[in-house]
Amino acid sequence: MNDKKFQRRLEGLIEDRHSGASELARLGLEVAAQCAQSAGAQKTIELRHYLAECAKALAAARPSMSILKNLMEEWKESLEVLPDDVEEARVKAAETALNLAEQSTRASFEAAALTSALVGNNKTIITHSFSSTVLEVFHLLKNRGVQAIVPESRPLCEGADLAERLSQWDIPATYITDAQVGLFAAHADIAIVGADTLLADGSAINKAGTLLLAMAAHAEEVPFYVCCESCKLWPQKEPPALEEMSPAELGTSPWPGVSVSNIYFDVTPAHLITGWCTERGAPDPEIGDRE
Amino acid sequence: MNDKKFQRRLEGLIEDRHSGASELARLGLEVAAQCAQSAGAQKTIELRHYLAECAKALAAARPSMSILKNLMEEWKESLEVLPDDVEEARVKAAETALNLAEQSTRASFEAAALTSALVGNNKTIITHSFSSTVLEVFHLLKNRGVQAIVPESRPLCEGADLAERLSQWDIPATYITDAQVGLFAAHADIAIVGADTLLADGSAINKAGTLLLAMAAHAEEVPFYVCCESCKLWPQKEPPALEEMSPAELGTSPWPGVSVSNIYFDVTPAHLITGWCTERGAPDPEIGDRE
Numbered sequence: 323m324n325d326k327k328f329q330r331r332l333e334g335l336i337e338d339r340h341s342g343a344s345e346l347a348r349l350g351l352e353v354a355a356q357c358a359q360s361a362g363a364q365k366t367i368e369l370r371h372y373l374a375e376c377a378k379a380l381a382a383a384r385p386s387m388s389i390l391k392n393l394m395e396e397w398k399e400s401l402e403v404l405p406d407d408v409e410e411a412r413v414k415a416a417e418t419a420l421n422l423a424e425q426s427t428r429a430s431f432e433a434a435a436l437t438s439a440l441v442g443n444n445k446t447i448i449t450h451s452f453s454s455t456v457l458e459v460f461h462l463l464k465n466r467g468v469q470a471i472v473p474e475s476r477p478l479c480e481g482a483d484l485a486e487r488l489s490q491w492d493i494p495a496t497y498i499t500d501a502q503v504g505l506f507a508a509h510a511d512i513a514i515v516g517a518d519t520l521l522a523d524g525s526a527i528n529k530a531g532t533l534l535l536a537m538a539a540h541a542e543e544v545p546f547y548v549c550c551e552s553c554k555l556w557p558q559k560e561p562p563a564l565e566e567m568s569p570a571e572l573g574t575s576p577w578p579g580v581s582v583s584n585i586y587f588d589v590t591p592a593h594l595i596t597g598w599c600t601e602r603g604a605p606d607p608e609i610g611d612r613e
Numbered sequence: 614m615n616d617k618k619f620q621r622r623l624e625g626l627i628e629d630r631h632s633g634a635s636e637l638a639r640l641g642l643e644v645a646a647q648c649a650q651s652a653g654a655q656k657t658i659e660l661r662h663y664l665a666e667c668a669k670a671l672a673a674a675r676p677s678m679s680i681l682k683n684l685m686e687e688w689k690e691s692l693e694v695l696p697d698d699v700e701e702a703r704v705k706a707a708e709t710a711l712n713l714a715e716q717s718t719r720a721s722f723e724a725a726a727l728t729s730a731l732v733g734n735n736k737t738i739i740t741h742s743f744s745s746t747v748l749e750v751f752h753l754l755k756n757r758g759v760q761a762i763v764p765e766s767r768p769l770c771e772g773a774d775l776a777e778r779l780s781q782w783d784i785p786a787t788y789i790t791d792a793q794v795g796l797f798a799a800h801a802d803i804a805i806v807g808a809d810t811l812l813a814d815g816s817a818i819n820k821a822g823t824l825l826l827a828m829a830a831h832a833e834e835v836p837f838y839v840c841c842e843s844c845k846l847w848p849q850k851e852p853p854a855l856e857e858m859s860p861a862e863l864g865t866s867p868w869p870g871v872s873v874s875n876i877y878f879d880v881t882p883a884h885l886i887t888g889w890c891t892e893r894g895a896p897d898p899e900i901g902d903r904e
Contacts, residue, residue: 474863475792476767489869497873498873498874499791501791503825504824530796534795534828534829577786577788580786580787581788582789583788584793585793
């Protein structure tokens with residue numbers, strides 16, 4: 323992979339508005355593997371240096387998504403123990419990246435499986451945005467009487483992608499504006515969302531609007547679960563920045579003196595979260611059941 | 614006004630998605646006045662009967678908007694004491710309708726004036742949807758350092774109309790998706806919304822999304838006021854139906870098995886409302902300050 327191609331893939335990750343954090347992290351690891359395979363380095367030390375730079379750039383692509391940072395960090399650490407032979411090192415680095423992606427897929431599936439067991443039969447789930455892990459929860463429950471309430475999730479309405487998938491699986495769903503979440507929370511048995519990042523204080527960063535769903539669920543005494551891989555836990559004390567995207571996504575004409583804001587994520591505090599469902603358990607045994 | 618023209622005006626009121634409840638009530642009274650002026654009745658008793666039917670149809674045009682029902686009811690009662698001379702009766706009925714509309718305009722302005730005094734200088738107001746009374750609050754505060762946070766208010770984004778007006782008045786504003794309300798409530802000093810209907814238990818019916826704003830304001834300890842004319846108070850014990858509009862307004866393709874919901878209004882409970890600001894006072898002395 324030459325520098326130009328790498329930049330294109332990197333920009334693809336930065337611009338991607340439809341993939342969730344887990345999918346983006348796995349795409350990032352695929353790019354990392356391709357970097358390893360095609361790097362022009364003649365010595366392992368050169369390869370390590372080049373790949374460490376790639377990892378750093380990939381990790382920084384989406385600052386609100388801890389999993390990308392965490393998995394890139396883990397991959398970067400594995401570069402320290404590459405074999406001396408540069409060809410072997412190349413193969414090893416690529417393999418490690420793909421293994422990490424596979425572990426992530428497996429962890430995500432396990433989190434979804436534990437969540438689906440928690441939900442049980444004949445339940446109505448309200449969610450927000452499009453999470454590949456929550457999609458897997460619906461897939462696992464599709465012959466078990468599950469129903470869905472799906473907010474559109476402005477500005478780009480990835481809720482529509484979820485509604486389309488649920489329709490293909492014959493899962494009855496109600497599609498609503500984000501503004502109707504307060505009206506519909508009471509119709510759900512359980513609220514389940516994915517996460518871009520989990521924070522050590524028990525809060526969760528997810529697509530803007532998740533906080534409002536959590537408030538509405540709380541008011542209606544509907545349990546609210548965050549379902550994702552445990553490696554979305556943010557390693558630092560200072561929480562990550564909440565990414566802001568182009569105001570043009572709101573599709574408005576510009577008015578003088580009016581700023582259009584498009585912050586993509588919000589933080590749902592721990593006291594509004596019934597529990598995290600990760601591959602380690604549901605609710606997460608490390609955090610305990612906050613219900 | 615012949616029956617066909619009346620039906621057209623009535624349908625105009627039913628279909629109108631951009632005017633607030635007060636504006637629609639005043640439009641309804643204008644239609645009523647025109648009915649009085651142009652009715653073919655030869656005797657006052659015929660005129661009264663015809664106008665009472667018009668009033669009934671107009672009152673039912675927008676079931677979630679108490680003011681339309683209340684003002685039409687008041688007008689209908691006034692028909693009981695029309696003069697015996699049919700031409701005098703015609704003039705009187707039209708005059709009464711236009712007077713009621715004018716009283717409504719005045720009450721709305723007074724509510725806005727009391728609210729603007731309550732807000733004071735150099736404050737940031739967060740609102741939801743487009744209320745002509747809240748617009749008047751901004752107008753009164755435009756040289757007093759007011760700033761605005763304006764959610765788009767899906768599906769038809771009447772927040773954009775408000776942003777445009779604020780821009781024309783040089784009021785600095787931030788335009789956001791409804792999903793960002795949880796992020797922006799903390800940036801406001803005060804939340805002010807209009808209402809389609811006030812209920813006797815202290816709650817308020819307004820455009821869907823208002824409830825979520827109230828929850829977010831409550832969480833951030835931002836005072837939340839409902840500003841409107843007192844004649845929006847619903848007279849019956851049973852609350853009105855929440856109007857549902859065409860799913861097509863969400864602009865999605867239809868998916869088999871997915872129902873698209875477009876409920877236009879939600880109910881904000883009294884415990885999330887700091888106070889009502891009506892022409893009778895701010896907060897409403899009849900209800901008391903619930904702060």
